[in-house]
Amino acid sequence: MTSEPRRAALYARQSKADPDGIDRQLPRIRKLANERGWVIVDEYVDDGLSASKSRGPGSNWARMLADADAGKIDTVIGVDLDRLLRSLQDLLVLIEHNLMAVTVSGDIDLSTADGEFRATMLAAIARFEVRRKAERQSRAQLQRAMQGRAPKGVRPLGYATNGDLIEDEAAAVHEIFRLFAISDGPSIASIAKGLSGLEADYIPASLPHLPKRNRTLAIERNVRRTANGEDPAPVPSDGPWDSSTVLGILRNPRYAGYSVYTDRNARAENKRRTWYAQIVRDEDGDPIAGQWTPIVEPDVWWTVQERLNAPERVTNRTGSTARKHIGSGLFLCGICEKPVKAHSQRYRCEGHIMRSREQIDQFVLAVVRERLGRPDLVDTIPSLDEPRLQAIRAEIGIHEGRIKRAQNDYDNELIEGHDLKRTRDRELTKIAALEKERRNLTITTDLGGVLDAKSPVKAFDDADLMIKRRVIDFFMTVKLHPHPRGKKTFDPTTVEITPRAVPGTAADR
Ligand SMILES: [Zn+2]
Incomplete structure (x- = not known):
């Protein structure tokens, strides 16, 4: 023991059972400190009426720990163990902050060898209790997941805590997935903007504006706090959605109806792997279905995962997401066959074409409507070949695995950089071909359900610009030729429309 007198913190806590007990606690604590000749540095009194408030940030308990860290105090005195600690975990906290605990009742006294042992x-x-509780909780969570029950914890957008659907949020989730599943569809950032009610290219009105996620959750938490007689916590102000929130939604397997379980130990690993690993599988490796209503089709969910995993996502600058007009970047110049650009009210190819947009757009739209209205439309719809889609996914996984292995070999200096590059290029080419095949098989999804709608013409008219462009591109190429000089009226023969052969359809045979 040092000759320096101990610097003591007097800790008192008011409890529900004894609301005015503070007045009786403090004199007894002071008396003990004086008897031992310790210096009283400060008194720390917490209102223990609500359990969470007595130990959280802003509490005197927290201030005491901060003072211990600052080296102002080395000992804490309470009347008894019950007043000083809410649980044995609190004792761990004191020890971690190098505080020696002593109680008036003598049930603990770390200043003696015997007390220290105790x-x-x-x-x-x-420590054992904490670990056992955690293990029990994660076993219970895994068991819940195996039964397909909704995981505990923060509710995802679209679902209540008990797994029930929240209709308006679920509609938003469905729309987020639909938009992102479309090849060349809007970016995550654009979707985040759309949800925030901000101007974004190609975000249809069907994407609702929602308050920021952490704001909604904070408001809901406060309802619960108020019901428990606690003071409400501050609510974050509304603001733009973070892309990371949208990414978290797109990655969540629950929306496809897959039961999920998060292994806390695995969480630190590769994030992407963790998302798939969350899907709980039975002995045969088949995903276990959750008891909740799925919001998106599994195929849409997997399409989204593939789009998220695609290496080009990071570097894609050429996507049509910035288009504001039907034909810019889509219609071709009749002279050089490069895509035309929109230039105020015109389509232009520098030095070749300068045509007013309005009449060309109306003409092309009329041709598409006519095509969609034909009775043989059903023959043009490629059938959704589910087994082939699954095989494609598996094959893509194999090629991705080869790239990963080559990357590992390179990291371990087993192969040279040019070997890695050769493998990457070869495998990425194969993946691209598989992706293309997959896109052809899922074209009806990519086309926003226009082709298999009850009234395809109406569905086309109602579709947003991006879908319209894709439908046009699916059926035809459009080439613009210069307008004859001196001619006043629109001449349809200057707009050359060539039907496109659709793979695996009537037009192909
Ligand atoms: Zn040109």
């Missing part, structure tokens, strides 16, 4: 033992029990 505290060490209590702390060991506390």
Whole structure:
């Protein structure tokens, strides 16, 4: 023991059972400190009426720990163990902050060898309890997941805590997935903007504006707090959605109806792997279905995962997401066959074409409507070949695995950089071909359900610009030729429309 007198913190806590007990606690604590000749540095009194408030940030307990860290105090005195600690975990906290605990009742006294032994033992029990509780909880969580029950914790957008659908949010989730599943569809950032009600290219009105996620959750938490007689916590102000929130939604397997379980130990690993690993599978490796209503089709969910995983996502600058007009970047110049650009009210190819947009757009739209209205439309719809889609996914996985292995070999200096590059290029080419095949098989999804709608013409008219462009591109190429000089009226023969052969359809045979 040092000759320096101990610097003591007097800790008192008011409890529900004894609301005015503070007045009786403090004199007894002071008396003990004086008897031992310790310096009283400060008194820390917490209102213990609500359990969470007595130990959280802003509490005197927290201030005491901060003072311990700052080296102002080395000992804490309470009347008894019950007043000083809410649980054995609190004892661990004191020990971690190098605070020696002493109680007036003598049930703990770390200033003696005997007391120190007792505290060490209590702390060991506390650690064991914490670990056992965590294990019990994660076993219970896994069991819940195996039964397909909704995981506990923060509710995802679209679902209540019990797994029930929240209709308006679920509609938003469905729309987020639909938009992102479309090849060359809007970026995550554009979707985040759309949800925030901000101007974004190609975000249809069907994407609702929602308050920021952490704001909604904070408001809901406060309802619960108020019901428990606690003071409400601050609510974050509304603001633009973060892309990371949208990404978290797109990655969540629950929306496809897959039961999920998060292994806390696995969480730190590769994030992407963790998302797939969350899907709980039975002995045969088949995903276990959750008991909740799925919001998106599994195929849409997997399409989204593939789009998220695609290496080009990071570098894609050429996507049509910035288009504001039907034909810019889509219609071709009749002279050089490069895509035309929109230039105020005109389509232009520098030095070749300068045509007013309005009449060309109306003409092309009329041709598409006529095509969609034909009775043989059903023959043009490629059938959704589910087994082939699954095989494609598996094959893509194999090629991705080869790239990963080559990357590992390179990291371990087993192969040279040019070997890695050769493998990457070869495998990426194969993946691109598989992706293309997959896109052809899922074209009806990509076309926003226009082709298999009850009234395809109406569905086309109602579709947003991006879908219209894709439908046009699916059926035909459009080439613009210069307008004859001196001619006043629109001449349809200057707009050359060539039907496109659709793979695996009537037009192909
Ligand atoms: Zn040109």
